[in-house]
Amino acid sequence: MSSAVEKVIAGDVRTVARLIRDIDDKIPGVRDVLKALYAHTGKAYVIGITGAPGVGKSTLVDQMVNHYRHQGKSVGVLAVDPTSPFTGGAILGDRIRMQRHSLDDGVFIRSLATRGHFGGLSQSTRSAIDVLDAMGKDYIIVETVGVGQDEVDVVKSAQTTVIVVIPGMGDDIQAIKAGILEVGDLFVINKADREGADKTFNELRQMIDMGHEKYEDGKWKPPILKAEAVFDRGVTELLETIERHRDYLLKASQGNKLRKNKERIREDLVEMIKSRLIQEVLDHMSENDRLNKAVDAVMDGEIDPYTACDELLLSTLRALQKDL
Amino acid sequence: MRDRKLRVMVAKPGLDGHDRGARIIARAFRDAGFEVVYTGLHQTPDSIVKAAIQEDVDMIGLSSLAGAHMYLFPEVVKLLKENGADDIVVVGGGIIPDDDIPKLKAQGIVEIFTPGSKLDDMVGWVKANVKTRTD
């Protein structure tokens, strides 16, 4: 076992931080470490928090961390912020609202940028979750802005997914309906002191009653909670509801480890294959400049894009077969 | 080897709330393609260092406009060393008298940017002088 693996298991912050960076930067050697770490994963409980910008997710996460710490549980937080599609840069500011925990050794907070890679976000986040899991964190909270398929996929790697809304979001609730309603295990109406909280509650209730088919046997109907995260109101209830959902999942899984049930493993594996495949193919194509050449060729009318695609893909797959 | 993305932290140590410069530089770094972890105001050196390690940044940019830089900046460098993270480059900016600059540099603050520094020059400096780690 490599020293990096040992250090992660021992909870070494620097090693964990660097490993997550390697995952994010897609350093090839990282896979060996992840392989070795896998046996040490499966103990943590993963909670996904998602919702539109400005609904107060980071503040809610900050309070949740505080509560878990009072319960003596250790916590890992992965806060995902979008990468600018124009510059490739990102300002990662979720941490600001959680900085009070920075001196607490029982809390590890990491900001991640979406980096806009093809489905790679969810893969790297999943791997980062594995690392925090192997590090021994009891709870891992993943916070994302709930837009785009990538982020929905991230949320799917959580056992309990919390969708945060605020009163008076009318159109945004429609957006949730179109996108991530079905992945929500519970809903939080934050800033519930604001006007329209009851209306939002009723709208959500209606939408869940109509459209929710995630748990067909009807055993878990997503509850809707009200909270004012800034004042630490409703957070205790949120944590209790998460525990109820956890108990429900445990019963439903008949004693299997939550992170390692068959469905989850299948989903993770498919996700891994997808992301790996795209990565390898694109890497290969850009490494020897073949993608650029093909683009020029199409541009100059020397070839049509369909033929270019066939040729590129076939030759790449052949080359990769030798490599892998 | 794939190119690593440069990760930097912009931090305001101490009680001074003048964050115009810090916020502008955070945006400029983002526009230069860096990932910028912004800590917000009123941070202690300790909380900055712990955050920088968890975030695995390549550089910390400290901003101070209220005169406490002679204590706060070196304290960050010292704590990085104590935590085995002195490979993280520390730079500073703000209202720093000329006389203090050599003293700060002697204590491990690699570069100081004073008022009037151009954003592009600062970005250029980071690109030229801050390397992502290679191991």
Place this chain on the structure above:
Amino acid sequence: MSLTYSRKIMDDIRKEREKWERTLKEVFSITPQRLERFSTVSDQEIKPLYTPEDLQNHDFQRDMGFPGEYPFTRGVQPSMYRGRLWTMRMFAGLGTAKDTNQRFHVLVNAGQTGLSTAFDMPTLMGYDTESPRSKGECGKCGVAIDTIVDMEDLFDGLPVDGITTSMTINPPAPVIWGMYIAMAEKRGIDRRKIGGTIQNDMLKEFIAQKTFMCPPIPSLRLITDTVEFGTHEVPRWNTISISGYHIREAGSTAVQELAFTLADGIAYSQAAIERGLKVDDFAPRFSFFFNSHLDFFEEIAKFRAARRLWAKIMKERFKAEDPRSWWLRFHTQTAGCSLTAQQPYNNIVRTALQALAAVLGGTQSLHTNSLDEVLGLPTEEAATIALRTQQIIAEESGVANTIDPLGGAFFVEALSDRMEEEALAIIRKIDEMGGMLSAIEKNYPQREIADAAYRYQRQIDESIKTVVGVNKYATEERLPVEILEIDEALEKIQIEKTLRIKMERDNGKTGECLERLGEACVSGKNVMNPIIDAVKAYATLQEVCDVFRGAFGEYKDPGIY
């Protein structure tokens, strides 16, 4: 009566203007104009020439009128500087209370008529010097105040019943004010006799300067407590200095500075009225504090528009009847953010122009920055040059001879109208958001300012805007300027002083006072008298502030970038 002319004359003016424009076009076709686009420092586009056509809807009586008369465009007093010059109020504070006291004596001896106190960061944030969070900050950008003893040392030998004192303090404003009142009372001076100003403007802290203690709602409650207390018990005191200065320093435009400041004023007035105070009882004690930035005419227009807009707000919105409630009296400070570290002596000239704009805009008091403020704390010599700058404007230049000398200038009037109109649009937007508290919660002003600041910086970087000595006419050499250094040993001395006071005081009594303050926080009773009792019993600044933090919670930077 209209400022403009008959239809016939207007027609002639239009024809002549069109002719002139054709000529101008020809001239520029040979030699193109200097810039593609001319704009103010806030990026408002400016035309090459203003004529009576720009004041078609302008009415002399309604929009300009006379000094001392509604809507006060031309000044709040009928006599303006013919009666009395503006107060030359230089901000000072450094090191310990005893050090600043010495500086105060120097300033008073040099002819200054009002004192203005700068506090160090721990004091501004409500921490004692001994707090671990204060490490390295004692006395660095102002004076350190831990207890009433420091307040007594600060004003030792100064006639607190004869001078007015301005104190730039925000989250702990009720405490510092309480210490000042207690200090005066211990000298036997009635609280009704003392005069001065506390900044006490938390809304602009959330928006711009970011000195925080409690969240917005309880912060507003504490401010309203001071307004109520001042109205009944300290009638000569300005209880809030509603400040645009810091909004501008954070990078806003001139219009944003104007709009956000007046919107803050609306929020404070609303809160006081909801407390049951009558508008004419408190509004005359509100004062304002603006920035005077680089763009000469834009600033003058801003000050004129501010007076007119506030008068309308007070009269029409709040139904104030006392003319003094309509007055927007303001202090001005030249723009710290416009000073350059490069070629620092140029700062004297920048400051002089900004000071001139403030005077032409009709300010009631003025602080001129010292040339070295961008490098550190001002030296005595630099502070003297800054004060002399004001004296030259006042007594040599002749600009104080005539009231509102630029009134009636087509450009200045048109720009004043435009500033008012644009500021009003922003105020309406804030109203629609449910007022300034909700706007702050939605981070609206914070985000607008951040955007404007970034835009301006980019314009400087791309040399669209010129900064002499920085992006144009730059030189390699750096002129040596003497810098004032604060002795690091001060921190230890100050900590020991406070510890000694804490050891000698009657701890039981201090504790009781703090407990009563805590009860007032919860019950909603006015906190001022309990504060005065507590500081008289030698409670420290932080001990009092910790009561607030405990009762109301702490506010954290939401980090809008």
